[in-house]
Amino acid sequence: MISVWQAPSAGAPLECGQRPAPEPAADELVLEVMHCGLCHSDLSMIGNHWGVSRYPLVPGHEVIGRVTAVGEGVDPGLIGDVRGLGWISGSCNHCSLCLGGDQNLCTSLEATIVGRQGGFASHVVARQDWAIPLPPGLDPADAGPLFCGGITVFAPLVDEAVSPTAHVAVVGIGGLGHIALQFARAWGCEVTAITTNLAKAEQARRFGAHHVEELEMLPDLQSRFDLVINTVNHPLDWSAVMASLRPRGRLHQLGAVLEPIQVGAFDLIPARRSITGSPTSSPASLQKMVEFCVRHNILPLVEHLPMDQVNVAIQRLAKGDVRYRFVLDA
Ligand SMILES: [Zn+2]
Ligand SMILES: [Zn+2]
Known part of the structure; x- marks a missing residue:
C-alpha cells in the first residue's frame, strides 16, 4: 500500500488515505516522493476552479523523488536515481507535436494531477521521459518548484x-x-x-x-x-x-x-x-533549465513543512502568506 493526501470533495481539506501500490506500465517509473512543492494550480484543482477535477483528488505536481520501480522498456539501472516531475507526467510520443519536440502541446498529454494521483503521496507514477534527472549540484530539497513554477517562467525565455x-x-x-x-x-x-x-x-x-x-x-x-x-x-x-x-x-x-x-x-x-x-515546456527545455540553474546558482526560495502539514501550507498559500514557495517534505 502507499499513502496519499487527498481532497474528498471540492475545496475540502486533504485527508491521509491508503491506496494499493501502483504498478508502472510500459515506459513508466515509480518515484518515492522525497519533496513536493505546492503550486497555486493545486489550489485551483482542489477547488475545481477549472472544472476538470475528480475526487478524491491527490494534488502535488512539483515532485522530487527516487525511482523505486520501473515498467517494461525502462532501464532497471534507473532505480535509485533522483528525478523531478512537474505538471505533465506523460505524452503520446508519436504525434507530430511530440516528434517535433513540443511534447507539452501534445493533444493527448497526461497531467500529473488531472484524473490521476499526484505527488502529495508516498509514491507517484510518471512516464520516464517526463521524470527529469537532477544534475549534480542541484539541491533536491529545494528543486521541486522548478518543475512547475520554474519551467513555466523559463519557457518564455528559452522557447x-x-x-x-x-x-x-x-x-x-x-x-x-x-x-x-x-x-x-x-x-x-x-x-x-x-x-x-x-x-x-x-x-x-x-x-x-x-x-x-x-x-x-x-x-x-x-x-x-x-x-x-x-x-x-x-x-x-x-x-x-x-x-x-x-x-x-x-x-x-x-x-x-x-x-x-x-x-x-x-x-x-x-x-x-x-x-x-505557454503551458510549461518540453522535457528538453526542462533539462536545459536544470542545467542553467546549476550553472547560474539559481534555486527557488522555499519554506519547508513536513508533508502532514500540507493543509497548513494550503491555507497559507491561499492567503498569499509564503515567501516564496512551500515545499512539503516526506
Ligand atoms: Zn503527442
Ligand atoms: Zn503548478
Missing part, C-alpha cells in the same frame, strides 16, 4: 529565444515571479520587477531585478519593455500593460486569470505588439 539585450519586466513577485527574476537576470537581460508590495523590493533586487516598480505606476512606464512576463492571475490595466511595451514588444501571460484579457486593436497594431502564453 522564444529572448535576446539577452532585451528589457524584461516580471509582474508579480511570488512563486513564479521570484524564479523569473533570477532566470531573466542570468539570461543577461535588463530586469524590472513590478509588484503591488514594495516591501518585496529589496528581495526582488537580490533575485536579480535592476529596477523595482509599483504596479499602480504602470501607466507611467510607457514604451519601456521588450517582454512583460505576467505571473499574476487577476485582471490588470491591460492597456497600460500594452503601452509599457516597446515596438515589437510582447506580453507573455502565465497567470491563469479567468476573466478575458481586454485589449484594443490599436494596443497591438501600430507598434506591432503581441500577446502570448
Whole structure:
C-alpha cells in the first residue's frame, strides 16, 4: 500500500488515505516522493476552479523523488536515481507535436494531477521521459518548484529565444515571479520587477531585478519593455500593460486569470505588439533549465513543512502568506 493526501470533495481539506501500490506500465517509473512543492494550480484543482477535477483528488505536481520501480522498456539501472516531475507526467510520443519536440502541446498529454494521483503521496507514477534527472549540484530539497513554477517562467525565455539585450519586466513577485527574476537576470537581460508590495523590493533586487516598480505606476512606464512576463492571475490595466511595451514588444501571460484579457486593436497594431502564453515546456527545455540553474546558482526560495502539514501550507498559500514557495517534505 502507499499513502496519499487527498481532497474528498471540492475545496475540502486533504485527508491521509491508503491506496494499493501502483504498478508502472510500459515506459513508466515509480518515484518515492522525497519533496513536493505546492503550486497555486493545486489550489485551483482542489477547488475545481477549472472544472476538470475528480475526487478524491491527490494534488502535488512539483515532485522530487527516487525511482523505486520501473515498467517494461525502462532501464532497471534507473532505480535509485533522483528525478523531478512537474505538471505533465506523460505524452503520446508519436504525434507530430511530440516528434517535433513540443511534447507539452501534445493533444493527448497526461497531467500529473488531472484524473490521476499526484505527488502529495508516498509514491507517484510518471512516464520516464517526463521524470527529469537532477544534475549534480542541484539541491533536491529545494528543486521541486522548478518543475512547475520554474519551467513555466523559463519557457518564455528559452522557447522564444529572448535576446539577452532585451528589457524584461516580471509582474508579480511570488512563486513564479521570484524564479523569473533570477532566470531573466542570468539570461543577461535588463530586469524590472513590478509588484503591488514594495516591501518585496529589496528581495526582488537580490533575485536579480535592476529596477523595482509599483504596479499602480504602470501607466507611467510607457514604451519601456521588450517582454512583460505576467505571473499574476487577476485582471490588470491591460492597456497600460500594452503601452509599457516597446515596438515589437510582447506580453507573455502565465497567470491563469479567468476573466478575458481586454485589449484594443490599436494596443497591438501600430507598434506591432503581441500577446502570448505557454503551458510549461518540453522535457528538453526542462533539462536545459536544470542545467542553467546549476550553472547560474539559481534555486527557488522555499519554506519547508513536513508533508502532514500540507493543509497548513494550503491555507497559507491561499492567503498569499509564503515567501516564496512551500515545499512539503516526506
Ligand atoms: Zn503527442
Ligand atoms: Zn503548478
